[in-house]
Amino acid sequence: MKWTIGKKLIALCSGLVVGSLLLVGVLSLFSVGRLGRSVTGLTTDRLREDGETALVRGVRQARDEVTGFVDMAERDVQKLAQSGTVSMYAEALEGMSEVWNRVTREHCETLLQGYLQAADIQNAATRKTLVSSLAVAELLMKRMGEFQPAEQTITWSARNQFSGETQEVDLPAMRVGDTRILRNFKAAKATPLVDDITQQTGAAATLFQRMNEAGDMLRIATSVIGSDGNRASGTYIPAVNPGGDANPIIAAMLRKETFIGRAFVVDQWYLTAYQPILMPDGEVGGILFVGLPEQSGALVESLVGTKIGATGYPFVMDSEGDLLVHPRADLVGKNVITDLNIQDFREALERRREGTKGWIEYPFEGRLKFISYSYFAEWDWIICASGYMDEMSANAASQALELLQVDMVQMVRGTRTATAKGEKNAYPQMRLLDETGQETVAVVNGELRPPQELQSRRGEAWFEAACRLEAGKVLVTPVEIARNTGEPEIRVCAPVFVRGALKGVAVINADWTLVWENLSGLVFGRTGYPYVINDKGVLISHPQYTLKDNHSLADARQGALSDIVRNRMLKGEEGLAQYEFEGTRVYAGFAPLELGSHRYAVAARIPEAELLEVVAAMEGTIGDEVQSLTGWMALAVLGLALIGALVAVVFSRGINNALKRIADAMGIGAGQVTSASEQVASASQSLAQGASQQASSLEESSAAMEEMASMTRQNADNAGKADALMGETKKVVGEGARAVEQVSGAIGQ
Known part of the structure; x- marks a missing residue:
């Protein structure tokens, strides 16, 4: 197939456009791929750093959880040691409170x-009772009949209830209605009216008979029992007291008034009610009495x-x-x-x-x-x-002790925490020891320990150390298995000072298992977790192990981890490390932990795949984006190439047409050049011939003209050369004309 200039031009233009676009597209795709790899690398490094930073931050958070738990125990033991209840108890023991x-x-x-x-209250109630009882007595007496003398006379050996003096007195026998009031001293023998009143009201009752004009009143029937066990019949109330003043009861009776109040009855004080009994002539002939012993109720x-x-x-x-x-x-x-x-x-x-x-x-x-x-x-x-x-000081101490016990029990129960195994006390033990080491109060598992079970801690290293502390200082002992509970606990102690003198030690044992309850909420990846080891590398907080398991990470059987534990963790370093555990690459973050004067380490582990899970996801995302961008760019390049090819064809055709017009014009110019060349050649030939003839004539001239002849010959030579040159020119012009014709023909084709 023969390529014409037009086709070649179209191919050339299309190749230049499409090639350029393809070159730019390939370079762009290469740049995008390189950029994707660069971004992926930078992002991976940054995310890895972020993951490691997050691991370190998580370890510090775990450390804060542990220190926060122990700080709480320190604050509470200080609160207990400095509480007013403890001070009052200590002061009361010595009677100086x-x-x-x-x-x-x-x-x-x-x-x-x-x-x-x-x-x-009793006085008011008794008055009401007496008024009621007196009303009942009056009613019973009214039902029986009038109080009046009988025909017989009774001789009484009347005894003054105040002085004890007796006198013989003859008085008419009395009756109430048809019932005669007989003399009766025996408590077991019934006496009418008064026993009925007592039975119905519960109050003692007495029927008095007036003895004389002065108004002395004799008990002729009574349910009042004297100190000798007999009825107090035959005793009387004198109108004049031993001191010479008028007896207020008799005075009220003679005024025909009711008396309610405190009165001496026979041999003791009563709360009483006296009501005068009026005879038919209107005079006071006796008294109806009800009363309750003052020393009763x-x-x-x-x-x-x-x-x-x-x-x-x-x-x-x-x-x-x-x-x-x-x-x-x-x-x-x-x-x-x-x-x-x-x-x-x-x-x-x-x-x-x-x-x-x-x-x-x-x-x-x-x-x-x-x-x-x-x-x-x-x-x-x-x-x-x-x-x-002195007893009240002891009593005060006892009361202070009771208050202290209540405070400590409430303090312990106030720390109850919900766990997966149910509620637990943060403080399994809270104790107050005196300066000799004897337990004064011990709250174990939220309950007071009975006094007979209180123990002495004299000679214990922690007690002796706590006694040497200054006021306001705290002693924190290592995490250990408690003797009383058999569980891992950390003991916090504070000395108790009262008026500058050591009076004992306050002790709180905190449940160390609750530390894991706090740490278990911290998540590292999907399966990572924090843990705590003591100064020997033994796990004391872990999802699987406790101090009781005595599982040591410093043991050489732990492989690379044991080296990290011994050479970095236990030396107080903070940082990151990688190791392989059971075929899995693991990241470990760790930080030192100090509780009191004892060193621990808090650490966290997370599989490398989980730590870099985000990195892998990001790499995949970036790869997908780069691949998608590459595809779109390839489509864009192809689209632009097609568009460029079409544009090249259009432009090349325009150029081709312009060239054709130029070629046609050049063909016309070439013919003109050829004609002119022929004319010049003919003139040059004529000039050459004339010169030759002139030269021949001049040879025949004189020798004087030899030099001119020589010059003329030179001109003839030059003319020959010019003729030859013009011949060459004619030849060249001819060849140019043919070439133009060929171009014109090629363009035409």
Whole structure:
């Protein structure tokens, strides 16, 4: 196949365009591929660095979790050692607690206030009871009939209930309705009316008969039992008291008024109600009585049954100093001044005021004793709380100990933490030891240890070391298996100082297994995890092992890991390392950990594939993107090549047409050149011939003209040469004309 100039030109232009585009496309694709590899490499390195940094950061976070757990125990043991409850307990033991001395006084005053309120309540309730009982008595008596004398006379040996003096008196026998009131002293023998009243109301009842004009009142029927076990019949209330003043009860009766209040009945004090009995003539002929012993009821039982300290007690005396209520029955009725000779009580008798409280300290049988007192005027009661100061110090210490026990139990239970195995106390043990090492309080697993099981830690290295600490310092012992619980624990101790003197040691044993509960929330990759080793390389926190398993990573059987543990971790380094474990490349990050004066290491492991998982994913992503970009660029290059080829064809055809027009013009010019060349050649030939003839003529001229002839010959030679040159020119022009014709023909083709 013969290629024409046009085809060659089209091919040349298309080749230049398409080749250029292909060259640019190939170079671009190469650059994109190189850029992808570069980006992948940089990204891989950066992600690897980020992964390693994240591993180190995770190890530090794990270390912070461990130190945070121990810091919490340190704060709590300091809180316990410096608590006011511990200080009060220590001070109370030695009787130097102003707080507990004040508490003792406040306790006694509170006790008295309670008794006053109880007395007030009982007084109000008793008054209501007496009014009700008196109404029942009146009703029963009314049902039986009128109180009137019978025909017979009874001789009474009447005994004054105050002085004990007796007198013979003849009085008319009395009856109530049809029932005669017979003389009866036997408690077992029934007496009408009064026994009925007592049975229905529970109150003692008495029927009085007026003895004389003065108004002395004789008990002719009564359910009141005297100290001799007999009914108090035949005793009377004198109208005039032994001191010469009018008896308020008799005075009220003679005024025909009801009396409700405290009164002395036979041989003891009662809360009473007296109602005058009027005879048909309107005069007072007797009295109907109901009453309740003052030394009865819940209040008295409480007074007698209460202890203040070991041997202290409350008691009651009246304004004369006579003992009314006392735990020792043999002292009831005795006077504290005249009988017991306790002259210090005069202050209470003289300064008694309702609504006020007093405090007296006095020596008694070689010991310092106290009474706190207050006055209940309604009953003329001076209620006292009495005890010994030394006992109250011990009692204060006991109370402080109880408060301390409650505080410690609540403190332990407040640390309960939810775990996979259920709730656990962060502190399996919390103890307070005295300066000798004896356990004073021990809370084990949230429960108080019984006193008989408290132990001594005297001689234990940690106790002796804690005793040597300054105030505010803390001792942290190594993680070890606790003797009491059999579990891994870390012990934190703080000395207890009171007024600058060592009084004991506060101790908290923290459950080390909870450290793993905190660490288990830290995830490294999919299967990586943190762990803690002690200064011997033994695992103390791990998803599979505890201190009880005694699994050492420093053991040579651990391979490359043991070298890392011994040469880097246990030497306090922080960093990264790689090793192979069971055919898997593993990254290990580690950092030093100090708890107290003891060194540990926190580490984390993660398979290399998991650490670089993101890197692999990124490489795949970048590769996919580069491949996609390459494909699109190839399509773009091919598209541009096609477009370039079309453009080349269009432009080459335009050039081809222009060249054809130029060739045609050159053909015309070549013909003109050829004609002119022929004319020049003819003229040159004529010139040459003339010159030759001239030269011949000139030869025949004179010798003088020889030189001219010579010059003429030279011109002839030159003309010959010119003719030859023109011949050559004609030949060249002819060949040029033929060449132009060939070009023109080729272009035409």
